[in-house]
Amino acid sequence: MSLSLTNGALNEVFETLSRHYRIMAPVRIVGGGRFSDTDNIQYGEVSTAEEIVWEEKSHFSPKEVIAPITQTLFQFHEGQLITSSVDRRKILLFMRPCDIHGLRQLDNMFLKNGDNEDFYYKRLREKVKVAMFECKTGWDSCFCVSMNTHETSDYDIACRFSESGADIHFQCNELREAFAEHGTESNFKPEFIKENQFTLKLPESTGLSAQEIRDRTIGHPLFDEYDRRCVECGRCTTSCGTCSCYSVNDVHYTENANFGERQRIWSSCIIPGFSDMAGGHSYRQRSGERLRYRLLHKMVDHKERFGDHMCVGCGRCDDRCPQYISFSNMVSKVTTALEETQHAE
Incomplete structure (x- = not known):
C-alpha cells in the first residue's frame, strides 16, 4: 500500500x-x-x-541515534550501581x-x-x-x-x-x-540508483584469499604517502556509518568522588594511542599503517567473518577528510598493487 x-x-x-x-x-x-x-x-x-x-x-x-557519541552505561553511588x-x-x-x-x-x-x-x-x-x-x-x-x-x-x-x-x-x-x-x-514504489559516477574495483576481484590480501598489503609502500598526508583527526571514522570503536571512561563527580558514572565514547583506530597496550607497546605507530588497518577491516576482515563488507560505499569519509584523502581511491590503489604482485609471480 x-x-x-x-x-x-x-x-x-x-x-x-x-x-x-x-x-x-x-x-x-x-x-x-x-x-x-x-x-x-x-x-x-x-x-x-x-x-x-x-x-x-x-x-x-x-x-x-542508536550508538550515541557519548553514552552513559551506569552511574555509581558509593556501593550501588544504577543502569x-x-x-x-x-x-x-x-x-x-x-x-x-x-x-x-x-x-x-x-x-x-x-x-x-x-x-x-x-x-x-x-x-x-x-x-x-x-x-x-x-x-x-x-x-x-x-x-x-x-x-x-x-x-x-x-x-x-x-x-x-x-x-x-x-x-x-x-x-x-x-x-x-x-x-x-498512490502507486508509489521506491526506485534505486543503478549506477554511480564511478565503479570501484575491489581487492577480492583479484581472486586472492583474505589472508593473501593481508599478507601482500601489510608493509606495502603505497601507504607511505599517508604518513605525510593524514593528520590523524578521526573524521573518517566519526562520519562512517559502520565504525563501532569506543573508549570507556569513569567520570567522578567533583562534589563527591564516590559518585559518578561510566561512559563509553566514540574512538577511532586512526587516532594515535588507540592500539596502545600495557607495558607501553604500540601497534601501528604510523598513520599509514592505521589507514591500512582500517581499509583491511572494512574491505576484507569483516566480510571474512560475517559475509558482508563493512564499508557500504556512502562516501562520507571522502567528503569529510580535511586532507582530501579518498578511501575509495585507496581501495583502488590496493587492488592495483595486488594485481601487480600477481603479474610479477
Whole structure:
C-alpha cells in the first residue's frame, strides 16, 4: 500500500506519532559546517516534514541515534550501581539504502560478535522502525553500487519526498494505520540508483584469499604517502556509518568522588594511542599503517567473518577528510598493487 501526503498532512501525522516515537532524520545545523559560513547536516529529532533534509547527503550517519557519541552505561553511588535509562518511545529513523545496510553491519558488531549481545546497543536497536529515503541518483563520492548496498527491502516505510509533501510505501501495518487517514492512495514504489559516477574495483576481484590480501598489503609502500598526508583527526571514522570503536571512561563527580558514572565514547583506530597496550607497546605507530588497518577491516576482515563488507560505499569519509584523502581511491590503489604482485609471480 502507498499513500501521497502533503507537508501539512505529514505534520499532523508527526504530531500524533511523537507521543510514541522519536522521529529522527537529517537536519540542517546552520553555520555548523567544517568551514566558516557552511552548514552541517546531521541527525536530530524532528517535529515537521520541513525540517527533514532529504535532498542532500548528511555529513554524519544515523549511527549516532542508536550508538550515541557519548553514552552513559551506569552511574555509581558509593556501593550501588544504577543502569542508565533511555527514552521509552520507539524510534522512527529516516535513512538511505546504504545506511540500512550499515545498520546490519552494526548489528553484526554489537549483537553477533561473540557470545554476548551488547545490552546498551540492543535496547535502542529494538526500538527502531526504518523509514527509507528513496535514493535514485547519489553523489559524486558514492560507490554503493560497487558495494551492492544500493538496494534493500529491509524497511518499514519508504519515502519519496518533494517540496510539497511525500509519497510513502508501507511494509509495516502499525505505521500504515497511523498515516492512513491523512493521505490519498498512490502507486508509489521506491526506485534505486543503478549506477554511480564511478565503479570501484575491489581487492577480492583479484581472486586472492583474505589472508593473501593481508599478507601482500601489510608493509606495502603505497601507504607511505599517508604518513605525510593524514593528520590523524578521526573524521573518517566519526562520519562512517559502520565504525563501532569506543573508549570507556569513569567520570567522578567533583562534589563527591564516590559518585559518578561510566561512559563509553566514540574512538577511532586512526587516532594515535588507540592500539596502545600495557607495558607501553604500540601497534601501528604510523598513520599509514592505521589507514591500512582500517581499509583491511572494512574491505576484507569483516566480510571474512560475517559475509558482508563493512564499508557500504556512502562516501562520507571522502567528503569529510580535511586532507582530501579518498578511501575509495585507496581501495583502488590496493587492488592495483595486488594485481601487480600477481603479474610479477
